[in-house]
Amino acid sequence: HLHIQCVFFIFMTLYILRFSLKPSTIIQFIYHTNAQMVNVLKRTAAKCSDISRTYSIGRSAEGKDLLVIEFSTNPGHHELLKPEFKYVGNMHGNEVLGRQLLIYLAEYLCSEYLLGNERIQTLINTTRIHILPSMNPDGYELASAQYFNGWLNGRRNSQNIDLNRNFPDLTSIAYSRRRYRHTPRLPNLQVAPETYAVMKWIRSIPFVLSASLHGGELLVSYPFDFSKHPHEDKMFSPTPDEQMFKLLARTYADAHANMASNSTDRCGASFAHRGGIINGAEWYSFAGGMADFNYLHSNCFELTVELGCEKFPPEDELYPEWLRNKEALLSFMEAVHQGIKGVVKDEFGNGIKGATISVRGIRHEVTTAEDGDYWRLLNPGVHVLTATASGYSKVMKRVNLPHNMDKAGRVDFVLKKVSLDEHRDFLYYLYVFSVLLKLSAY
Numbered sequence: 001h002l003h004i005q006c007v008f009f010i011f012m013t014l015y016i017l018r019f020s021l022k023p024s025t026i027i028q029f030i031y032h033t034n035a036q037m038v039n040v041l042k043r044t045a046a047k048c049s050d051i052s053r054t055y056s057i058g059r060s061a062e063g064k065d066l067l068v069i070e071f072s073t074n075p076g077h078h079e080l081l082k083p084e085f086k087y088v089g090n091m092h093g094n095e096v097l098g099r100q101l102l103i104y105l106a107e108y109l110c111s112e113y114l115l116g117n118e119r120i121q122t123l124i125n126t127t128r129i130h131i132l133p134s135m136n137p138d139g140y141e142l143a144s145a146q147y148f149n150g151w152l153n154g155r156r157n158s159q160n161i162d163l164n165r166n167f168p169d170l171t172s173i174a175y176s177r178r179r180y181r182h183t184p185r186l187p188n189l190q191v192a193p194e195t196y197a198v199m200k201w202i203r204s205i206p207f208v209l210s211a212s213l214h215g216g217e218l219l220v221s222y223p224f225d226f227s228k229h230p231h232e233d234k235m236f237s238p239t240p241d242e243q244m245f246k247l248l249a250r251t252y253a254d255a256h257a258n259m260a261s262n263s264t265d266r267c268g269a270s271f272a273h274r275g276g277i278i279n280g281a282e283w284y285s286f287a288g289g290m291a292d293f294n295y296l297h298s299n300c301f302e303l304t305v306e307l308g309c310e311k312f313p314p315e316d317e318l319y320p321e322w323l324r325n326k327e328a329l330l331s332f333m334e335a336v337h338q339g340i341k342g343v344v345k346d347e348f349g350n351g352i353k354g355a356t357i358s359v360r361g362i363r364h365e366v367t368t369a370e371d372g373d374y375w376r377l378l379n380p381g382v383h384v385l386t387a388t389a390s391g392y393s394k395v396m397k398r399v400n401l402p403h404n405m406d407k408a409g410r411v412d413f414v415l416k417k418v419s420l421d422e423h424r425d426f427l428y429y430l431y432v433f434s435v436l437l438k439l440s441a442y
């Protein structure tokens with residue numbers, strides 16, 4: 001008897017230990033109010049405090065925090081060569097599935113990391129991930145108050161501004177210049193507080209890849225969203241990075257349960273023959289979008305994911321939708337580890353900030369971050385890269401990016417300071433000239 005009791009005791013102890021040590025989270029596949037969302041995000045960050053934190057990028061027009069949850073091995077800090085990724089949900093307040101999926105994703109990342117899921121640990125150990133489940137909490141409040149009635153109610157923010165038409169239109173400027181380099185100066189215009197907060201966010205972190213989650217169709221669209229011809233509403237308007245954007249769009253669509261399926265009775269069937277991806281302007285053109293802004297104002301590639309035909313699906317669809325999108329959400333984050341990355345340094349090994357990396361044949365440059373690190377999403381193949389910085393001589397490198405790479409290829413550059421002799425000569429002549437000028441005044 002003693003023996004049986006002993007075994008039973010050990011069994012019970014192990015059983016209790018298992019459930020007290022293992023942080024198994026039960027994700028609630030329900031809709032969350034703004035207050036509940038903030039709660040879940042803060043609770044999740046607290047539970048995973050070694051690898052997570054929440055922070056606000058600003059406030060909505062009605063004063064609600066635009067709360068981000070971050071996952072990284074060093075929360076709050078950029079680390080040299082570690083790529084930065086972001087997901088943005090609920091930009092249109094009545095498109096709510098993305099918002100819920102991002103809340104579940106945050107809970108999933110935290111609990112799977114703690115449980116020792118190798119894939120999630122690798123992802124978080126090598127990537128800094130930022131998730132903004134709701135860019136438009138005011139619009140969501142309006143939409144959820146009229147549950148199911150509104151196709152359009154709550155789309156805009158509380159000032160009646162469509163946030164995805166509210167960004168500075170840099171695309172027109174790029175078309176007129178026929179160049180697609182960064183436009184560091186922004187046109188001086190008033191934007192909604194939500195737009196302003198996201199613009200500031202994009203400028204403050206060297207994001208590499210991003211997706212904005214919407215609803216109303218089932219497809220992934222990629223820049224440009226604004227047509228290259230002002231009178232053509234549905235005109236294919238590719239960026240110089242068309243090949244890369246297509247690859248990224250396919251990454252999400254192919255990993256989704258049925259986005260890329262060619263079934264004619266699936267939602268959004270008219271996009272089935274394209275594999276569920278389309279150039280934004282070819283779908284329909286609009287100016288002032290967030291994706292074009294990311295591409296033309298920063299180094300970030302942003303795509304738009306339309307998660308399904310229903311903007312506000314019934315609650316019992318939330319769990320099946322999570323299952324349809326989970327693999328796609330993970331694969332798309334992992335796609336940030338493609339192409340090349342590296343550091344641009346001077347001869348003394350100091351990183352050079354603001355150096356540009358250009359790729360022959362692609363008229364779009366990326367610039368280095370604070371410590372000289374850069375990321376360049378690129379298709380496999382042979383590429384000729386050039387690094388330049390003002391005051392330095394340029395350096396060219398030829399690289400061969402094989403297919404089947406599971407992380408970005410490392411390409412560093414060392415730039416030499418341009419000789420100061422010419423500069424000195426110029427100063428000398430300037431001095432002589434000023435002396436002569438003074439003499440002539442007498």
Ligand SMILES: [Zn+2]
Pocket residue numbers: 092095214215
């Ligand atoms: Zn939308």
